[in-house]
Amino acid sequence: MATIYQVSELASVSLATVSRVINNNARVSDKTRQKVLDAMAELGYRPNSIAQSLASNCTNSVGILVSELHGPFFGQMMAGIEAELRAAGKHVIFTTGHSEEDKEKDGIDFLISRNCDALILHVEAVTDDYLLELSKGDIPVYLMSRLVDGLNERCISLDNELGGYLATQTIIEQGHSDIAYIAGPKFKPDSQDRLAGHKRALANFNIPFNEELYFEGDFKETGGSDGLKSFIEHKKSFSALICANDEMASGAMTYARELGLALPEQLSIIGFDNIIFSKHIHPKLSTIDNPIFEMGHMTAKLVLRDVYKKKDLLIKHFFEPKLIARDSIAHLG
Amino acid sequence: MATIYQVSELASVSLATVSRVINNNARVSDKTRQKVLDAMAELGYRPNSIAQSLASNCTNSVGILVSELHGPFFGQMMAGIEAELRAAGKHVIFTTGHSEEDKEKDGIDFLISRNCDALILHVEAVTDDYLLELSKGDIPVYLMSRLVDGLNERCISLDNELGGYLATQTIIEQGHSDIAYIAGPKFKPDSQDRLAGHKRALANFNIPFNEELYFEGDFKETGGSDGLKSFIEHKKSFSALICANDEMASGAMTYARELGLALPEQLSIIGFDNIIFSKHIHPKLSTIDNPIFEMGHMTAKLVLRDVYKKKDLLIKHFFEPKLIARDSIAHLG
DNA sequence: TTGTAGGCGTTATCAT
DNA sequence: ATGATAACGCCTACAA
Numbered sequence: 001m002a003t004i005y006q007v008s009e010l011a012s013v014s015l016a017t018v019s020r021v022i023n024n025n026a027r028v029s030d031k032t033r034q035k036v037l038d039a040m041a042e043l044g045y046r047p048n049s050i051a052q053s054l055a056s057n058c059t060n061s062v063g064i065l066v067s068e069l070h071g072p073f074f075g076q077m078m079a080g081i082e083a084e085l086r087a088a089g090k091h092v093i094f095t096t097g098h099s100e101e102d103k104e105k106d107g108i109d110f111l112i113s114r115n116c117d118a119l120i121l122h123v124e125a126v127t128d129d130y131l132l133e134l135s136k137g138d139i140p141v142y143l144m145s146r147l148v149d150g151l152n153e154r155c156i157s158l159d160n161e162l163g164g165y166l167a168t169q170t171i172i173e174q175g176h177s178d179i180a181y182i183a184g185p186k187f188k189p190d191s192q193d194r195l196a197g198h199k200r201a202l203a204n205f206n207i208p209f210n211e212e213l214y215f216e217g218d219f220k221e222t223g224g225s226d227g228l229k230s231f232i233e234h235k236k237s238f239s240a241l242i243c244a245n246d247e248m249a250s251g252a253m254t255y256a257r258e259l260g261l262a263l264p265e266q267l268s269i270i271g272f273d274n275i276i277f278s279k280h281i282h283p284k285l286s287t288i289d290n291p292i293f294e295m296g297h298m299t300a301k302l303v304l305r306d307v308y309k310k311k312d313l314l315i316k317h318f319f320e321p322k323l324i325a326r327d328s329i330a331h332l333g
Numbered sequence: 334m335a336t337i338y339q340v341s342e343l344a345s346v347s348l349a350t351v352s353r354v355i356n357n358n359a360r361v362s363d364k365t366r367q368k369v370l371d372a373m374a375e376l377g378y379r380p381n382s383i384a385q386s387l388a389s390n391c392t393n394s395v396g397i398l399v400s401e402l403h404g405p406f407f408g409q410m411m412a413g414i415e416a417e418l419r420a421a422g423k424h425v426i427f428t429t430g431h432s433e434e435d436k437e438k439d440g441i442d443f444l445i446s447r448n449c450d451a452l453i454l455h456v457e458a459v460t461d462d463y464l465l466e467l468s469k470g471d472i473p474v475y476l477m478s479r480l481v482d483g484l485n486e487r488c489i490s491l492d493n494e495l496g497g498y499l500a501t502q503t504i505i506e507q508g509h510s511d512i513a514y515i516a517g518p519k520f521k522p523d524s525q526d527r528l529a530g531h532k533r534a535l536a537n538f539n540i541p542f543n544e545e546l547y548f549e550g551d552f553k554e555t556g557g558s559d560g561l562k563s564f565i566e567h568k569k570s571f572s573a574l575i576c577a578n579d580e581m582a583s584g585a586m587t588y589a590r591e592l593g594l595a596l597p598e599q600l601s602i603i604g605f606d607n608i609i610f611s612k613h614i615h616p617k618l619s620t621i622d623n624p625i626f627e628m629g630h631m632t633a634k635l636v637l638r639d640v641y642k643k644k645d646l647l648i649k650h651f652f653e654p655k656l657i658a659r660d661s662i663a664h665l666g
Numbered sequence: 667t668t669g670t671a672g673g674c675g676t677t678a679t680c681a682t
Numbered sequence: 683a684t685g686a687t688a689a690c691g692c693c694t695a696c697a698a
Contacts, residue, residue, distance in 0.1 A: 001471065003675055014685045019677060029683060050392065050448050051675030053383045054690050061426075061447075069415055070408030070609075079402040082429060091426050091447055093394075094411075095419060114394075114424055115383050138334065221613060250613045257615060276403075280554060280583045282590060282615040336691055347669045352693060359694095362667060384691035387674050 002043035011039035062118045063111030072275035080296020101125040118307045156299045163288040163321035164197020175332030176240035180213040182227035184244040224251030246271035246278045264330040284326035335376035344372035395451045396444030405608035413629020434458040451640045489632045496621040496654035497530020508665030509573035513546040515560035517577040557584030579604035579611045597663040617659035
């Protein structure tokens with residue numbers, strides 16, 4: 001591999017001049033520049049990015065922590081981030097936190113040790129205090145789908161409360177009042193906010209919240225089936241089921257069908273996230289759109305603006321969910 | 334940030350000694366080691382991985398190129414790779430190729446420029462010759478789901494031909510002989526092999542291959558619906574549909590239902606890949622299992638063994654697909 | 667076992 | 683506009 005030194009020799013100029021044409025951040029005469037360019041071409045020279053990083057203290061890489069690498073939700077999120085960053089020549093190091101505090105911290109340490117220029121985190125288990133502390137460090141930290149007081153400028157998030165409200169409102173407006181709710185894990189902010197929205201909608205329509213029609217799921221298919229099973233075993237009666245994400249809605253549907261329930265006639269279901277597959281579930285799932293791909297884009301833009309000093313980037317910190325009405329809700333009465 | 338030099342001062346030893354305890358690759362007396370360890374702790378020292386990389390010519394990072402970051406297939410693949418590599422302290426840089434030759438090459442260049450220790454590629458558009466040439470370079474290249482002559486030791490792949498055979502055999506054994514086939518894009522090796530298996534099975538059972546019941550899809554939901562639509566518009570008659578992946582099967586099912594077809598009674602469908610959602614499709618999709626998560630693991634192990642010289646790693650280069658029988662195939666006659 | 671010193675390939679600050 | 687030269691933080695012969 002050719003080095004900058006060999007290029008400078010072949011072009012009969014100094015090291016510094018070659019560096020200047022590489023970064024083109026200082027005036028170099030056209031003649032000299034051409035000589036250098038030719039020499040680089042002849043040698044097939046490529047700058048060594050590691051050496052560049054060491055000397056410039058900038059690695060051009062941003063570390064991303066997601067809960068899982070697979071799954072429709074994180075897939076969209078990563079795709080959004082990568083597309084934007086890659087176009088700017090930055091690269092992206094992914095790691096996982098699996099929604100567990102230790103693993104999240106471990107992942108963050110891992111990313112820090114790689115000298116990332118910035119961190120984009122989708123963390124769920126770690127405390128706000130930890131994040132506040134982390135933000136005092138050398139590496140700027142950005143948060144997706146999580147709002148931390150004092151870090152507002154570093155957060156890109158969805159109005160989950162509104163989403164929760166919307167879902168419940170939709171169900172109520174179709175005439176339902178016996179409504180079951182399968183939430184996500186209690187400790188996750190997304191779960192809490194969606195549930196809060198649900199309760200606000202109920203209150204708004206004067207429907208009491210019924211603990212017996214509440215189940216804490218896991219945001220996976222099993223959460224949906226387990227929840228529905230639990231309601232049924234306890235002989236609860238309800239005409240509609242709200243699931244805090246589409247995967248649980250999907251699990252619930254599969255289970256409902258095993259029970260022989262006609263969907264949506266005997267049970268209306270609504271999900272949350274609008275993952276790609278939700279329109280291929282039968283009946284097509286009504287859900288709340290979560291623009292996670294756009295949010296990924298936006299977070300990347302935020303990093304580009306703040307860390308890499310790109311100009312003219314419009315940042316939107318809050319995204320509004322909206323209803324996607326399909327076929328999984330029946331009108332009652 | 335503390336440097337190795339400050340640690341050496343505080344511990345009153347030389348730079349070299351500190352380096353030795355960091356890498357513990359040379360004998361250091363327990364007393365000295367402890368002094369150094371204490372000093373590191375006191376300063377909150379962390380080695381600068383960039384400097385380590387420059388000096389040692391090893392970045393501890395492996396570059397991964399996938400077609401897409403989202404999607405159930407690549408999600409599983411990435412998760413498999415990351416889990417294994419992360420456990421070994423290596424990090425992982427992802428980028429995308431979008432199944433287009435230019436973008437794939439571009440992605441590979443991008444990865445190379447980051448001095449990855451190895452490349453794991455899932456490329457579909459680039460030629461074999463290009464890969465052969467690439468392999469002559471400094472960075473070892475590993476291939477997933479693609480077999481290139483001369484690079485066999487660097488490939489981890491699935492017997493797609495067998496999978497294609499299995500799918501078709503299953504359908505035939507249920508009494509079907511009018512069988513439509515929606516393939517993946519022609520240029521993708523996976524598509525070609527699955528189709529080859531399909532044809533072999535037909536031949537084996539003395540069923541002629543019917544061009545009119547063949548459609549080239551795109552491996553996405555739309556491919557399935559478009560294919561089915563095309564068959565129907567041309568008034569072809571068939572009782573079973575084989576899709577070269579689950580996403581197309583899902584798209585086809587959704588469309589079939591829009592047409593009012595009873596599934597599986599009026600149309601049997603089988604997919605390929607066994608993505609997570611396939612069991613939540615209604616009727617539950619029969620399909621061919623593609624152990625892509627395990628293949629990701631295995632590829633990572635291969636890199637660990639060959640590039641990072643880990644011992645005792647058993648490598649399996651070929652994976653066999655197997656049938657997952659569920660509810661989307663009806664017995665005929 | 668421990669220390670010395672040169673090198674890894676750049677960037678960046680001075681001069682000139 | 684161009685050239686010396688000192689960082690950047692670490693690894694690794696080689697020497698002691």
